[in-house]
Amino acid sequence: xxxxxxxxxxxxxxxxxxxxxxxxxxxxxxxxxxxxxxxxxxxxxxxxxxxxxxxxxxxxxxxxxxxxxxxxxxxxxxxxxxxxxxxxxxxxxxxxxxxxxxxxxxxxxxxxxxxxxxxxxxxxxxxxxxxxxxxxxxxxxxxxxxxxxxxxxxxxxxxxxxxx
Amino acid sequence: xxxxxxxxxxxxxxxxxxxxxxxxxxxxxxxxxxxxxxxxxxxxxxxxxxxxxxxxxxxxxxxxxxxxxxxxxxxxxxxxxxxxxxxxxxxxxxxxxxxxxxxxxxxxxxxxxxxxxxxxxxxxxxxxxxxxxxxxxxxxxxxxxxxxxxxxxxxxxxxxxxxxxxxxxxxxxxxxxxxxxxxxxxxxxxxxxxxxxxxxxxxxxxxxxxxxxxx
Numbered sequence: 001x002x003x004x005x006x007x008x009x010x011x012x013x014x015x016x017x018x019x020x021x022x023x024x025x026x027x028x029x030x031x032x033x034x035x036x037x038x039x040x041x042x043x044x045x046x047x048x049x050x051x052x053x054x055x056x057x058x059x060x061x062x063x064x065x066x067x068x069x070x071x072x073x074x075x076x077x078x079x080x081x082x083x084x085x086x087x088x089x090x091x092x093x094x095x096x097x098x099x100x101x102x103x104x105x106x107x108x109x110x111x112x113x114x115x116x117x118x119x120x121x122x123x124x125x126x127x128x129x130x131x132x133x134x135x136x137x138x139x140x141x142x143x144x145x146x147x148x149x150x151x152x153x154x155x156x157x158x159x160x161x162x163x164x
Numbered sequence: 165x166x167x168x169x170x171x172x173x174x175x176x177x178x179x180x181x182x183x184x185x186x187x188x189x190x191x192x193x194x195x196x197x198x199x200x201x202x203x204x205x206x207x208x209x210x211x212x213x214x215x216x217x218x219x220x221x222x223x224x225x226x227x228x229x230x231x232x233x234x235x236x237x238x239x240x241x242x243x244x245x246x247x248x249x250x251x252x253x254x255x256x257x258x259x260x261x262x263x264x265x266x267x268x269x270x271x272x273x274x275x276x277x278x279x280x281x282x283x284x285x286x287x288x289x290x291x292x293x294x295x296x297x298x299x300x301x302x303x304x305x306x307x308x309x310x311x312x313x314x315x316x317x318x319x320x321x322x323x324x325x326x327x328x329x330x331x332x333x334x335x336x337x338x339x340x341x342x343x344x345x346x347x348x349x350x351x352x353x354x355x356x357x358x359x360x361x362x363x364x365x366x367x368x369x370x371x372x373x374x375x376x377x378x379x
Binding site: 084108111115149150156157160161163164 | 194302333339377
C-alpha cells in the first residue's frame with residue numbers, strides 16, 4: 001500500500017498537519033496513488049482521529065523512540081526542515097518533500113534544507129503551496145544522496161598526527 | 165612607588181609572555197604529531213541529540229590508535245550516555261574497551277540568554293579545568309555544543325603553560341551551510357584543525373578544512 005509519512009520532529013507544526021489532512025490535499029494524494037497516511041504530529045495541538053480522513057487509511061501519533069521503521073515503509077516522506085529528520089529520510093533513500101514553516105524566520109536549520117534543495121536532493125515548499133506541489137511534483141528529478149565519508153576525516157587525522 | 169612600578173612592570177611582562185606563548189601554541193599546532201609516539205588520548209565532547217549522533221559518526225572510522233577515549237557529556241543530558249556505550253560496545257568489542265564518560269554542567273541551554281551564558285560557561289570552567297588537567301589528552305574533538313568551549317580553553321591553557329600540547333579539532337555541524345555556529349566562531353581562531361562540511365563555508369573561512377560531507 002503506497003504510504004506517505006509526515007514528520008514534524010520534536011517541534012509542533014499544526015499548519016502542516018492541518019494542510020496534509022484537508023480534503024483537497026487528500027484528494028491529490030489519492031489521485032497520485034497514495035492510500036495510507038502516517039502522521040508524526042509532535043507537540044502540536046492537533047492529532048487527527050483515524051476516521052477523520054475518508055478515502056485514505058490514516059494513522060497519527062505524537063512521538064516514537066524511533067521513526068526509522070515508518071520511514072522505511074514510506075514511499076514519500078514529508079518533513080519539517082529539521083536537519084535530523086531530513087538526514088534520516090535521505091539516508092534511507094526516500095523521496096523527501098520539505099515543508100518550511102514560514103512562521104519560523106531566520107531559523108538556521110533552514111540552511112541545510114535549502115542547500116539540499118539547491119543540490120536536487122529534496123523538494124521544498126511552504127504550507128500554502130503544499131497541495132499544488134503535491135499535485136505537480138516530479139520525483140524523478142531527485143538526485144540520490146550519498147552518505148558522508150567519515151573515513152576521509154580519519155585518514156586526514158592519521159596523517160596530521162603521524163598515526164601509523 | 166618603585167615597588168608599584170615593579171609590580172606593574174612584572175604584570176605587563178607576564179601578559180606579554182602569555183600572549184607570546186598563546187601565539188606560539190596556536191601557530192605551531194599543526195606540527196604536533198602525537199601519533200608517532202604511540203596511542204593518541206582523545207577527549208570527545210558529545211553535546212546532546214544531533215551533536216552526539218554526528219560525533220559518533222566521526223568516531224566510527226578512527227582506529228584503535230585513538231586510545232583511551234574520554235567522552236564528556238552535559239549533566240542534563242540523559243540520552244548520550246547510552247548511545248556512547250552502545251557505540252563503544254559494537255566497535256571495540258574485541259579489545260579491552262578503553263573509554264570513560266565524564267559529566268560537566270552544561271555551558272548553555274538552548275535559548276539561554278547571552279549574559280547568563282557567560283556566567284554558566286565560567287561555572288563550567290570550574291569543572292573543565294581539573295578534568296582536562298587530570299586527563300591530559302593529546303586532542304580534544306568537538307562539534308559545536310557550548311560545553312566544548314571551556315574544555316578547549318583549558319586545553320589551550322595546558323599548552324600555554326608548557327605542560328602539554330593539546331590539539332583542538334573542531335568539526336562544524338552538517339547543519340551549518342552558510343554561517344558558523346556561535347561555538348564555531350569562538351573556536352575558529354584557536355582550533356588546530358577546523359573542519360567545515362559545505363564549500364560555501366570553506367570559501368568564507370580560509371583556515372578551514374573541507375573534505376566534503378564527513379558525517
